[in-house]
Amino acid sequence: MPPAAPISVFVARKIVTMNPSHPEATHVAVRHGRILGVGSLDELARWGEYRLDDSLADKVLLPGLVEGHSHAVEGGMWRYCHVGFHDRRGPDGKLWPGLQSIEEVVGRLREAEAGLGVPDQPLFAWGLDPIFFGGRRMSRADLDQVSTTRPVIVVHASGHLMNVNSVILERARIDRSSNIHGVLKDDAGDPTGELLEFAAMFMAYRVVGDEYLMTRTSAEGYRAFGRLANLAGVTTATDLFNDLKPESVEHLRQVTAAADFPLRLLPAFNASSAKPEDGIAKMAGLVPTSTDKLRFGLVKLMTDGSIQGFTARLRWPGYFNGRPNGIWNMAPEEIRRYVDAYHRAGYQLHIHTNGDEASEVTLDAIEAAMVAQPRPDHRHTLQHCQMADAAQFRRMASLGVCVNLFANHLFYWGDAHYSQTMGPDRAERMDACATALREGVTLAMHSDAPVTPIGPLFTAWCAVNRLTSSGRLLGAHERIAVADALQAITLGAARTLKLDHEIGSIEVGKRADFCVLEDDPTAVDPAGLKDVRVWGTVLGGRPFPASGG
Amino acid sequence: MPQAIPLLVLGGFLGAGKTTLLNRLLADSEGARIAVLVNDFGSIAVDSRLVASADADTIELSNGCICCSIGSSLMETLLRLLARPVPPERLVIEASGVADPARIAAIGLAGDAFRLESIVTVIDAETVRCRAADPLVGDTVRRQIAAADLLVLNKSDLVEAHELDAVRSWLEAVAAVPIVVTAQAAVPPALLIGADRLPSLAHAATADHGEQFGQWVLAADRPFRRAALAEALDSFGSRLWRAKGFLRLAEQPDAVLLLQLVGRRWSLAAAPAGAAPEGVVLIGPPQTDGQAVIETLRSALA
Ligand SMILES: [Zn+2]
Numbered sequence: 011m012p013p014a015a016p017i018s019v020f021v022a023r024k025i026v027t028m029n030p031s032h033p034e035a036t037h038v039a040v041r042h043g044r045i046l047g048v049g050s051l052d053e054l055a056r057w058g059e060y061r062l063d064d065s066l067a068d069k070v071l072l073p074g075l076v077e078g079h080s081h082a083v084e085g086g087m088w089r090y091c092h093v094g095f096h097d098r099r100g101p102d103g104k105l106w107p108g109l110q111s112i113e114e115v116v117g118r119l120r121e122a123e124a125g126l127g128v129p130d131q132p133l134f135a136w137g138l139d140p141i142f143f144g145g146r147r148m149s150r151a152d153l154d155q156v157s158t159t160r161p162v163i164v165v166h167a168s169g170h171l172m173n174v175n176s177v178i179l180e181r182a183r184i185d186r187s188s189n190i191h192g193v194l195k196d197d198a199g200d201p202t203g204e205l206l207e208f209a210a211m212f213m214a215y216r217v218v219g220d221e222y223l224m225t226r227t228s229a230e231g232y233r234a235f236g237r238l239a240n241l242a243g244v245t246t247a248t249d250l251f252n253d254l255k256p257e258s259v260e261h262l263r264q265v266t267a268a269a270d271f272p273l274r275l276l277p278a279f280n281a282s283s284a285k286p287e288d289g290i291a292k293m294a295g296l297v298p299t300s301t302d303k304l305r306f307g308l309v310k311l312m313t314d315g316s317i318q319g320f321t322a323r324l325r326w327p328g329y330f331n332g333r334p335n336g337i338w339n340m341a342p343e344e345i346r347r348y349v350d351a352y353h354r355a356g357y358q359l360h361i362h363t364n365g366d367e368a369s370e371v372t373l374d375a376i377e378a379a380m381v382a383q384p385r386p387d388h389r390h391t392l393q394h395c396q397m398a399d400a401a402q403f404r405r406m407a408s409l410g411v412c413v414n415l416f417a418n419h420l421f422y423w424g425d426a427h428y429s430q431t432m433g434p435d436r437a438e439r440m441d442a443c444a445t446a447l448r449e450g451v452t453l454a455m456h457s458d459a460p461v462t463p464i465g466p467l468f469t470a471w472c473a474v475n476r477l478t479s480s481g482r483l484l485g486a487h488e489r490i491a492v493a494d495a496l497q498a499i500t501l502g503a504a505r506t507l508k509l510d511h512e513i514g515s516i517e518v519g520k521r522a523d524f525c526v527l528e529d530d531p532t533a534v535d536p537a538g539l540k541d542v543r544v545w546g547t548v549l550g551g552r553p554f555p556a557s558g559g
Numbered sequence: 560m561p562q563a564i565p566l567l568v569l570g571g572f573l574g575a576g577k578t579t580l581l582n583r584l585l586a587d588s589e590g591a592r593i594a595v596l597v598n599d600f601g602s603i604a605v606d607s608r609l610v611a612s613a614d615a616d617t618i619e620l621s622n623g624c625i626c627c628s629i630g631s632s633l634m635e636t637l638l639r640l641l642a643r644p645v646p647p648e649r650l651v652i653e654a655s656g657v658a659d660p661a662r663i664a665a666i667g668l669a670g671d672a673f674r675l676e677s678i679v680t681v682i683d684a685e686t687v688r689c690r691a692a693d694p695l696v697g698d699t700v701r702r703q704i705a706a707a708d709l710l711v712l713n714k715s716d717l718v719e720a721h722e723l724d725a726v727r728s729w730l731e732a733v734a735a736v737p738i739v740v741t742a743q744a745a746v747p748p749a750l751l752i753g754a755d756r757l758p759s760l761a762h763a764a765t766a767d768h769g770e771q772f773g774q775w776v777l778a779a780d781r782p783f784r785r786a787a788l789a790e791a792l793d794s795f796g797s798r799l800w801r802a803k804g805f806l807r808l809a810e811q812p813d814a815v816l817l818l819q820l821v822g823r824r825w826s827l828a829a830a831p832a833g834a835a836p837e838g839v840v841l842i843g844p845p846q847t848d849g850q851a852v853i854e855t856l857r858s859a860l861a
């Protein structure tokens with residue numbers, strides 16, 4: 011027998027374990043990347059010789075945070091200039107302060123423009139959210155201040171519209187005589203440079219090519235995503251919508267195999283990219299090739315659109331401002347067919363349902379699949395599920411369905427939900443974390459990065475405080491306790507990924523994955539949860555300081 | 560500047576017969592370079608042998624996240640098609656069974672890359688009324704019907720004659736567009752694609768197509784009055800399926816223009832060099848009074 015691997019013992023100011031039978035400790039012993047014991051140094055020393063690591067002695071350890079719904083494309087977007095309203099950190103750790111006016115956006119774009127080489131190279135930027143600019147819209151004149159010779163494209167946070175400068179308008183031959191749906195014009199009849207929806211945006215992409223669309227799923231993008239996760243204290247994250255084409259699988263393998271990649275990544279297969287039988291065959295081939303940092307097995311379905319885009323499928327009484335019901339991304343009969351096929355084949359489904367009609371159809375489909383083929387502990391998970399009411403949560407509980415709620419929405423779009431999409435009553439029970447817990451549903455919550463930044467402590471803050479970006483308290487009775495929120499971003503999320511036997515708490519036998527904090531989230535004022543400082547992570551016993559160390 | 564690529568968008572709910580129709584188009588494409596984008600993974604596959612023999616290619620689109628555009632492959636696919644050394648002569652996009660084809664067709668109305676020729680929605684005669692009344696998908700089905708320039712009422716062989724009549728009058732009431740009734744999606748391809756596929760005037764005047772469709776010719780070398788022509792074309796409703804012609808307008812007598820019509824959508828564009836203003840070929844349901852259509856058009860002459 012080979013000699014047992016050496017033991018490292020980490021000492022910390024406090025270890026919050028999320029294990030109710032041993033909730034706190036000061037030391038954790040690690041062997042082979044796994045947790046050998048949790049307790050005092052005295053207790054752990056009984057295992058034999060060890061090396062004491064006191065580099066985290068003044069930190070607070072949590073189980074490595076788990077982001078159950080994110081998209082790795084966020085990594086690739088940081089090649090380009092970010093112009094969002096809220097502060098956001100890039101993969102290099104650099105803080106991009108939020109921009110509070112169009113002038114500030116133009117200022118940042120001019121800086122970025124000055125850094126570009128080739129004179130004709132397009133300038134791309136992303137994350138613009140003009141709803142915060144008091145009604146003022148960006149115009150071509152603003153972007154012409156950035157450049158009158160190089161194409162400039164600024165994509166909005168929603169992804170459904172963009173602003174462009176005059177160079178693009180001219181090259182795309184868009185002028186006052188164009189009568190094109192989605193090309194906005196000013197009072198004088200000239201295009202403003204704002205392009206809405208697919209066709210108008212296509213005209214702009216035609217000028218600059220597909221580079222911006224393609225580079226987002228490169229190997230470098232996955233690496234950058236790993237760094238973003240590390241900065242947020244995340245050790246396990248999903249890439250919750252991936253066609254798993256051979257070249258992206260190859261990128262995933264390459265990137266996650268590197269010892270210095272600080273993340274366990276779970277790509278979820280986009281089931282609608284193939285017939286069920288082909289998708290199931292593909293999964294059967296991929297699952298056995300999983301490694302400890304790359305896990306195949308999750309399957310993603312998309313049922314409807316988004317609430318703020320008025321494309322989510324709603325039950326009565328529909329949208330507050332009277333807009334027609336949204337659109338299906340898959341027909342209800344297709345949802346039933348795909349759920350049944352993947353359920354039978356033994357896979358775990360993660361199903362995007364924003365509106366409550368989409369959630370209802372999905373629950374019906376899962377129930378029918380379970381009647382046809384009983385299967386214990388399937389843990390199919392509704393993703394977003396923002397409008398579920400108590401009765402739907404009760405159905406989830408009795409069907410064994412988990413939920414991953416989009417708590418960040420409360421802050422980012424809560425005001426719009428209150429005034430336009432849902433109206434006060436339903437807005438106050440959106441992303442109903444308290445109801446989910448009360449009804450006994452396994453709860454996770456998420457960022458949907460890049461839609462909002464990855465950062466489970468911020469997500470927990472949203473669920474605990476339920477404050478919108480204007481400061482409105484949205485649904486006091488749906489607030490949850492800090493302890494419950496911390497559970498949802500660790501063990502709760504791990505349960506929705508069927509990994510709670512491996513990660514999600516600091517206890518014997520699990521992987522030595524820790525979120526390392528400067529402050530104690532259980533001791534700070536709950537209003538300050540989002541400001542708890544992240545030192546970095548430990549993954550499989552190896553420290554990954556966010557500073558790069 | 561390269562010519563805009565003609566675009567046909569095929570819409571219709573799951574199982575209506577879109578893929579069968581696509582296969583028929585490809586089988587009859589006579590070597591044209593057709594790019595076909597398919598969005599559905601239904602029970603019938605696009606026949607790869609047909610695709611190969613027709614010098615066409617099929618690209619499968621994967622469904623993107625419509626809430627955040629993540630994974631949407633349509634934009635990338637279209638950009639790559641245009642970047643090819645030899646771009647396709649024609650583009651057919653099969654919308655997904657729940658998509659609103661008008662949203663996709665918008666690319667054929669914006670810019671000069673693609674030119675929307677028509678939106679054709681395929682209807683399942685057996686199930687459409689039931690689906691249109693369904694609380695979950697009724698609005699989706701009605702949007703698909705409303706978006707169409709031409710409706711293909713398919714699977715007519717699976718319903719009784721009186722049922723077919725009922726479906727037909729219901730469709731006429733909800734959408735004022737021409738309807739082609741068919742079984743097994745057996746629509747003459749000339750009805751759907753390519754003005755270049757319509758018979759020449761000389762051939763059209765002599766051809767006999769029996770029961771399948773009626774074909775009429777207005778030979779005229781006099782110019783039309785623009786407003787009167789527009790009014791005439793808009794007045795045909797369900798009486799006309801397709802038209803093609805080379806003509807002049809009194810308002811710009813020096814230019815020869817190409818007229819194209821599919822269902823309720825028509826356009827006038829500069830004719831290829833050398834075309835003579837010889838008149839218009841019209842195709843419609845066999846029961847249309849062709850003489851009346853021709854007279855209406857004739858009254859628009861200057
Ligand atoms: Zn989603």
Ligand SMILES: [Zn+2]
Nearest residue numbers: 079081250458
């Ligand atoms: Zn998502």
